[in-house]
Amino acid sequence: MLREGDGLLIIGAGDVHQIALRAKREMVEGISNIECRISNIEVKYNEDLAKKTTFGVGGKADIWVEVETEAGLVDLIKWANSQTLPFHVFGGGSNVLISDLGVRGVVARLTGEVFKRINHQPSTINHATVITVASGVTVAKLLRWMEEHELTGLEFLEGVPGVIGGLVRMNAGAAGAEISERVSWIRCLNSVGEECIVEGKELEWEYRCCRTIRDMILLEVGFHLDEGSSEVIGQLRKERSDQRAWMRGLRSAGSVFRNPAGVSADKRTAGELIDEAGLKGRMIGGARVYEGHGNFIVTEKGASASDVKALIEIVKAEVLDQYGIELEEEIVIEA
DSSP: OOOOOOOOOOOOOOTTHHHHHHHHHHHHHHHTTOOOOOOOOOOEEEEEEEGGGOOOOOOOOEEEEEEOOOOHHHHHHHHHHTTTTEEOOOOOOSEEEOOTOOEEEEEEEEOOOGGEEEEEEEETTEEEEEEEETTTOOHHHHHHHHHHHEEOOOOTTTTTOOBBBHHHTTTTTETTEEEGGGGGEEEEOOOOOOOOEGGGGOOOOEEEEGGTTTTTTTEEEEEEEOOOOOHHHHHHHHHHHHHHHGTOOSSSSSBBBBBOOTHHHOOOOOOHHHHHTOTTEEETTTTOOTTTTTTTTTEETTTOHHHHHHHHHHHHHHHHHHHHHHHHSSSSEEE
């Protein structure tokens, strides 16, 4: 009797969860009977997402698609709309917590070479060089390319995992700088697959967010950069890399919480508040507040997304109780 948009909640003791598992299985089998009639696109059903994230936890995607071309992406969006299926773009998996129940609808990753290109533009803005970067380019690849071409301005991102589309969407920042300071324009698709270009002056940036493109799919970003020497740029990258060396190898999603508003006034970041609250080392199942940085949660083998989510809620409750400050998540939680 469930209809589109309804939720099914099952509560009880013992093995009542088996009912939920059976219901989910029947729903997924129903999804797998939907035929995707798009040429040159391979569709996978019930695809595991945990191994695609830096947390290493989470459920499955009802429908998983790796997209090679922009035309294929547009066709996929239109097909998902025709089937009234939710549509998600999955980036580097470095700033997301996937629910143990998985993600409903279509999850697409932009894997084609067209989504990994970097090009110079013929024009400049205020004597700065403008380059075009596709949304699927990794931070590491972009910074290497910039050093080779003697362009500077984004070295503060050194060591940050993920792809450019995700970092622009969340207005990633570090060391007092934000990526929005270097964005000249964004080319994207809206929810029905129509292309549009949003100029820098039209973009509404916020802390760890760009409101203008919240419901859009990024294709390319124009960055205005300064000229510099490869030697100096390489040194800046090394210094930043050394500062982030402690993060390597951690199963985490980086900073879990945004810094509270007014942090510049009281000098306490989210990590410092968590540290002062005595929460470093706190564990729930296979998830733990990292001893080396209070704003990091790390996972062990066998951890679940529910462990991470429960720990997030405990941290928020403790900080609110002790300091009256309500922390907000910086990571994206796909429930």
